[in-house]
Amino acid sequence: MNHKIKIIFLNILGFAVIQFPIQAQTIQKINLRQAIDLSIKNSNNLKIADSKVLVASADVQEAKDRKLPNASVSASYLRLSSANVDLKSSQASNRPSPKVNQAVYGIANVTMPLYTGGRIKYGIQSAEYLEKAAKLNVENDKEAVVYNTIQAYTNLYKSSKSVMVIKENLNASVQRDSLFSRLEQNGILARNDLLKAQLTTSNIELSLLDAQNNFNIANINMALLLGLSENTLIDVDSSFVNVTQQLKPFIEMENMALQNRKDVQAIAFQKKAAAVGVKVAKSEAYPTIALTGGYIAADIPKLITITNAINVGLGVQYNIASLWKNNTKLTQARAREVQLDGTESLLNDGIKLQLNKDYQNYLFAQKKIDVYEKSITQATENYRITKNKYDNNLVTITDLLEADVSLLQAKLNATVAKADAALAYNKILSTTGTLSK
Numbered sequence: 286m287n288h289k290i291k292i293i294f295l296n297i298l299g300f301a302v303i304q305f306p307i308q309a310q311t312i313q314k315i316n317l318r319q320a321i322d323l324s325i326k327n328s329n330n331l332k333i334a335d336s337k338v339l340v341a342s343a344d345v346q347e348a349k350d351r352k353l354p355n356a357s358v359s360a361s362y363l364r365l366s367s368a369n370v371d372l373k374s375s376q377a378s379n380r381p382s383p384k385v386n387q388a389v390y391g392i393a394n395v396t397m398p399l400y401t402g403g404r405i406k407y408g409i410q411s412a413e414y415l416e417k418a419a420k421l422n423v424e425n426d427k428e429a430v431v432y433n434t435i436q437a438y439t440n441l442y443k444s445s446k447s448v449m450v451i452k453e454n455l456n457a458s459v460q461r462d463s464l465f466s467r468l469e470q471n472g473i474l475a476r477n478d479l480l481k482a483q484l485t486t487s488n489i490e491l492s493l494l495d496a497q498n499n500f501n502i503a504n505i506n507m508a509l510l511l512g513l514s515e516n517t518l519i520d521v522d523s524s525f526v527n528v529t530q531q532l533k534p535f536i537e538m539e540n541m542a543l544q545n546r547k548d549v550q551a552i553a554f555q556k557k558a559a560a561v562g563v564k565v566a567k568s569e570a571y572p573t574i575a576l577t578g579g580y581i582a583a584d585i586p587k588l589i590t591i592t593n594a595i596n597v598g599l600g601v602q603y604n605i606a607s608l609w610k611n612n613t614k615l616t617q618a619r620a621r622e623v624q625l626d627g628t629e630s631l632l633n634d635g636i637k638l639q640l641n642k643d644y645q646n647y648l649f650a651q652k653k654i655d656v657y658e659k660s661i662t663q664a665t666e667n668y669r670i671t672k673n674k675y676d677n678n679l680v681t682i683t684d685l686l687e688a689d690v691s692l693l694q695a696k697l698n699a700t701v702a703k704a705d706a707a708l709a710y711n712k713i714l715s716t717t718g719t720l721s722k
Contacts, residue, residue, distance in 0.1 A: 313513070316522035317438055320511055324434040327512025331430060334423040341412070341419040348412040351405045352398070360391040383587040390583035390591075396600070402571025407564045414558035418551040424721070425547035432715040434510060439708045441507045442521045444500040446700040451493045454693045458486040465682075478682040485686045489693075526703040530710045535644055538717055542636050545718035549636070552629045559622045566615035572603035636716065643713045650706035657699040664688070664695040 315323070325331065365386050398405065465482050468474035508517045532538070543549060581594040671688040674680040714720040 311514070311516065312518045312520055314520035314522065315511070317435065317525045320438050320507070321431050321434050323511040323513070324430055325427060328430045330426055331423065334419075334426045338416070338419045338423055341416040345409070345412040345416050348405070348409040351408065354395055354397040356393070356395045358391070358393045361389070363388040363390075385585055385588050388583070388585045390581070393580040395578045397576040398573065399576055399599075400572075400574040402568035402573065404565055404568045404573075407561045407568065411558045411561040411565065414554045414561065418554040418558070421547040421551035421554065425551065425718075428547065428715055428718060428720050431720050432711060435711045435720075436708060437503070437507050437510050438521065438525075439704050441500070441503040441519060442523060442526065443701050443704045444496065444503045445521055446523075446704075447496045447697060448493065448500050450693065450696050450700060451489060451496050454689070455486070455489045455493055458482075458489050458689070462486050481682055481686060485689070526707045528707065532644070532647065532710075532713070535640075538644070538713065539637060539640055541719065542640055542717040543633060546636060547718060549629070549632060549718075552625060552632060556622065556625045556629065559618065559625050562618040562621060563615065566612060566618045569604070569612060569614060570607050572601055575600045575602075640713070640716045643709065643716050647706065647709040647713055650702065650709045653702045654699070654706055657695065657702045660695040661692075661699050664692040668692045 365388065462479075462482050465474055465479045469476055469479040504519055505515050507519050508515050511519075513519075533541075576597075577600045578597045579595070581591060581596075583589070583591040583594075668688040668691070671680055671685050675682065675685045711720060
């Protein structure tokens with residue numbers, strides 16, 4: 286009887302130590318859909334990706350601004366020391382030269398590009414393609430965030446179910462120890478058999494400690510992922526593991542992956558931008574023509590005053606050195622095209638390989654569920670038969686304890702298998718780029 290009190294005391298003490306932080310937490314029931322929405326809303330990765338889209342949009346606007354005229358204004362005040370002024374005009378030949386010691390002038394220039402060899406047009410196209418690629422990368426990152434949330438939610442579900450199953454087994458083991466203790470005191474049960482049963486209970490307690498620790502870690506990870514306080518205890522909705530899913534034929538899913546994956550679409554736009562980059566590099570060999578206009582005003586006391594000096598004309602600029610210098614920008618642009626072609630091929634091969642793995646893993650997970658459900662029935666019947674035999678002194682307590690452990694393991698395996706199957710299905714959706722839908 287004293288051993289029974291000791292077991293109960295240790296049990297309560299162990300739960301108190303483990304669950305004390307949890308009892309101070311706020312319990313919040315969150316289903317999988319709510320978890321996904323919260324993770325998308327609070328994801329730091331998506332915030333970084335959104336900022337990249339803003340940068341790409343600014344690059345587009347910068348490229349468009351190059352079509353607009355450039356204007357500049359400058360003014361200067363000069364202080365001169367003993368400047369020699371020699372006026373050559375006939376009217377001033379008999380006059381003494383003025384002493385000039387200061388000058389003020391201002392210049393305003395406006396330049397409107399008329400022809401740049403396509404640099405501006407291609408620059409805008411390239412920036413727009415890269416902006417679209419950046420937006421698609423955000424969607425691809427969103428898919429990753431959704432899958433990570435589902436994975437974390439599944440891990441939290443598995444750890445919580447493990448704690449529940451082990452607790453049930455521990456309670457049954459403690460009750461069995463109490464019965465065996467009375468039998469041992471009455472001389473019906475050998476002391477060694479009681480110790481074996483108590484050792485099994487201790488091992489279950491250790492398993493519970495480990496399961497509870499895994500649950501606490503999974504809960505904190507889930508809370509931080511959702512942007513909640515780490516003191517929040519998340520109550521998992523287990524309905525998601527019972528949803529029956531039907532897979533489409535593999536060829537159809539492979540085509541879906543190649544069509545729907547945002548990273549594949551992003552690379553397509555990056556390739557378009559690279560192709561435009563080749564045109565930009567080629568345009569370096571063409572001259573630029575611009576419409577120019579300006580206004581000049583100047584005042585040199587005692588010498589000259591200039592106002593309303595307006596000029597309008599055409600300006601042509603051509604880099605003659607491009608005739609004999611290698612166009613390294615063109616070489617770089619073409620190399621970038623080749624690089625993106627290789628990246629696209631690697632990505633497509635990786636998607637096909639990953640989808641094959643995911644497809645096989647899901648089929649394997651479904652088969653495991655069938656096997657583990659049968660194993661529960663078998664383990665339950667085995668424990669019943671072994672218990673009857675033990676009650677009739679036909680088997681040893683070791684056989685009974687082994688049957689009990691087998692039943693516990695079968696329950697845990699079945700619980701984990703259902704969650705793994707649900708996760709495997711969502712992994713297929715992630716690989717095909719349809720998870721967020």
